[in-house]
Amino acid sequence: MSAHFDTLRRAPLPDLRAEIRSGRYRGHTAGLGAGYLQANIVILPGAVALDFMRFCQRNPKPCPLVGVSDTGEPMMRTLGRDIDIRTDVPAYNIYRHGRLEGSVTDIADLWTPDMVAFALGCSFTFEHALIRAGIPLWHVTHDTTVPMFRTAIPCVPAGAFRSPMVVSMRAIDPDRVAEAVALSRRYPLAHGAPVHVGDPSEIGIADTARPDWGDPAPITGDQVPVFWACGVTPQAAIEAAAPPLCITHKPGHMLITDIPEDAETPVLAPETA
Amino acid sequence: MSAHFDTLRRAPLPDLRAEIRSGRYRGHTAGLGAGYLQANIVILPGAVALDFMRFCQRNPKPCPLVGVSDTGEPMMRTLGRDIDIRTDVPAYNIYRHGRLEGSVTDIADLWTPDMVAFALGCSFTFEHALIRAGIPLWHVTHDTTVPMFRTAIPCVPAGAFRSPMVVSMRAIDPDRVAEAVALSRRYPLAHGAPVHVGDPSEIGIADTARPDWGDPAPITGDQVPVFWACGVTPQAAIEAAAPPLCITHKPGHMLITDIPEDAETPVLAPETA
Numbered sequence: 001m002s003a004h005f006d007t008l009r010r011a012p013l014p015d016l017r018a019e020i021r022s023g024r025y026r027g028h029t030a031g032l033g034a035g036y037l038q039a040n041i042v043i044l045p046g047a048v049a050l051d052f053m054r055f056c057q058r059n060p061k062p063c064p065l066v067g068v069s070d071t072g073e074p075m076m077r078t079l080g081r082d083i084d085i086r087t088d089v090p091a092y093n094i095y096r097h098g099r100l101e102g103s104v105t106d107i108a109d110l111w112t113p114d115m116v117a118f119a120l121g122c123s124f125t126f127e128h129a130l131i132r133a134g135i136p137l138w139h140v141t142h143d144t145t146v147p148m149f150r151t152a153i154p155c156v157p158a159g160a161f162r163s164p165m166v167v168s169m170r171a172i173d174p175d176r177v178a179e180a181v182a183l184s185r186r187y188p189l190a191h192g193a194p195v196h197v198g199d200p201s202e203i204g205i206a207d208t209a210r211p212d213w214g215d216p217a218p219i220t221g222d223q224v225p226v227f228w229a230c231g232v233t234p235q236a237a238i239e240a241a242a243p244p245l246c247i248t249h250k251p252g253h254m255l256i257t258d259i260p261e262d263a264e265t266p267v268l269a270p271e272t273a
Numbered sequence: 274m275s276a277h278f279d280t281l282r283r284a285p286l287p288d289l290r291a292e293i294r295s296g297r298y299r300g301h302t303a304g305l306g307a308g309y310l311q312a313n314i315v316i317l318p319g320a321v322a323l324d325f326m327r328f329c330q331r332n333p334k335p336c337p338l339v340g341v342s343d344t345g346e347p348m349m350r351t352l353g354r355d356i357d358i359r360t361d362v363p364a365y366n367i368y369r370h371g372r373l374e375g376s377v378t379d380i381a382d383l384w385t386p387d388m389v390a391f392a393l394g395c396s397f398t399f400e401h402a403l404i405r406a407g408i409p410l411w412h413v414t415h416d417t418t419v420p421m422f423r424t425a426i427p428c429v430p431a432g433a434f435r436s437p438m439v440v441s442m443r444a445i446d447p448d449r450v451a452e453a454v455a456l457s458r459r460y461p462l463a464h465g466a467p468v469h470v471g472d473p474s475e476i477g478i479a480d481t482a483r484p485d486w487g488d489p490a491p492i493t494g495d496q497v498p499v500f501w502a503c504g505v506t507p508q509a510a511i512e513a514a515a516p517p518l519c520i521t522h523k524p525g526h527m528l529i530t531d532i533p534e535d536a537e538t539p540v541l542a543p544e545t546a
Contacts, residue, residue, distance in 0.1 A: 046323075057326075058540055060540065061537075061538060077429075156350075185537065188461060192538070264458065264465055267333065
């Protein structure tokens with residue numbers, strides 16, 4: 001862990017955001033902004049924004065919508081007092097016609113007046129709850145990326161957005177599975193309860209040792225593989241829809257919001273006059 | 274209570290829906306479709322659909338979105354196997370340029386290919402949970418409409434949609450307030466936890482005996498007035514936005530869906546091939 005990262009871990013939110021905005025910090029956000037909601041980001045042309053928003057509404061476990069910008073408005077006003085979606089994500093992926101073109105740390109030159117930015121809740125929120133409850137997570141302990149798999153579970157399509165569900169896997173000791181299910185169900189804006197517990201083949205996963213994204217993680221002894229809906233799902237739907245331009249966060253490099261992780265709703269109270 | 278209503282109370286969901294679809298039943302839906310999610314309905318031209326959907330996302334307590342149709346598609350596929358939004362609500366209100374024009378029991382002749390139908394969760398869900406827990410609700414016991422009030426709490430605007438929050442009031446015995454709060458918080462798609470407990474003047478309500486909508490209900494002895502975000506809020510926002518045409522359910526005359534009231538998400542699993 002770098003000295004810079006260690007300083008950022010303890011930094012107040014505005015200082016952390018300034019480091020990201022300036023481009024001085026371009027790394028992943030796991031472990032940063034403790035206690036605040038982090039979000040996956042999808043930025044799309046207005047012409048497909050309603051369809052994408054319907055895709056999220058219809059698939060709330062993989063795509064829990066926590067914020068949507070006005071068309072052409074880069075400030076995410078419901079998620080923070082000063083969040084500029086063009087600069088406040090540490091790294092972005094650029095997709096053209098559904099294909100990854102490259103990564104950048106600032107999208108000010110790509111932002112156009114027809115764009116809509118969507119923020120989706122991420123797994124950090126329920127992982128923090130599991131860890132607080134003393135349920136160990138192998139990929140956190142070993143500082144790897146959680147293993148993710150394409151499944152046979154269909155998402156509900158919306159317009160050109162369609163995809164099988166992508167899930168992440170965490171191996172849980174059998175006596176803690178019920179608790180892990182109940183705890184994560186309390187966070188509907190962070191994927192909620194698992195979509196499957198147990199036999200991976202029942203949801204079309206052939207080999208848990210070979211994830212489609214992320215790093216392999218062992219299932220040891222009598223541990224049970226538990227599968228949660230995953231925020232990579234919308235990326236698969238975007239590949240299918242192939243809009244002329246789409247900008248997402250780079251995986252692991254999330255938007256850190258001003259919303260407390262345990263907020264009932266992910267909306268800043270409006271300033272009253 | 275009419276013999277027809279009493280028969281409908283015990284009818285299977287498809288029979289109940291057929292009675293409503295045919296126009297034979299045009300009454301309110303409180304007490305019908307026990308155990309199934311009921312929804313407020315807002316139907317708007319596609320041109321303002323994204324703004325209205327953003328209004329709902331930003332104000333999830335008064336406007337908990339549970340379903341959105343494809344543009345021009347009257348079947349609400351995520352809410353039921355056979356729900357036609359043109360016929361399956363017992364009565365509709367028609368608004369032109371934000372003003373109530375009248376009520377009808379069928380909108381087949383008003384439906385156009387640019388329309389989008391929105392379904393929003395309603396208070397019946399958490400009221401059923403309170404009643405099951407033995408917390409009496411005066412307006413249910415006395416078969417009146419819950420009192421509703423315009424407040425000083427601002428909603429977050431989206432496009433031309435803007436409104437103060439409308440709330441409903443229920444008087445609760447002081448020893449049950451904490452339980453009522455905790456129980457309703459479990460239903461984020463049915464307005465969630467109260468937005469205010471106690472002194473009505475703190476949220477801009479001058480006189481609880483004179484509701485803006487619904488019937489007055491007493492606050493007796495040491496009962497505490499408890500205020501929940503209310504599904505009338507979007508009607509106020511629609512009056513402000515004044516779209517050329519807007520169709521809503523007639524208050525109390527909800528869409529009855531195929532979704533169990535305790536479902537984690539309000540989405541029917543897609544049929545797999």
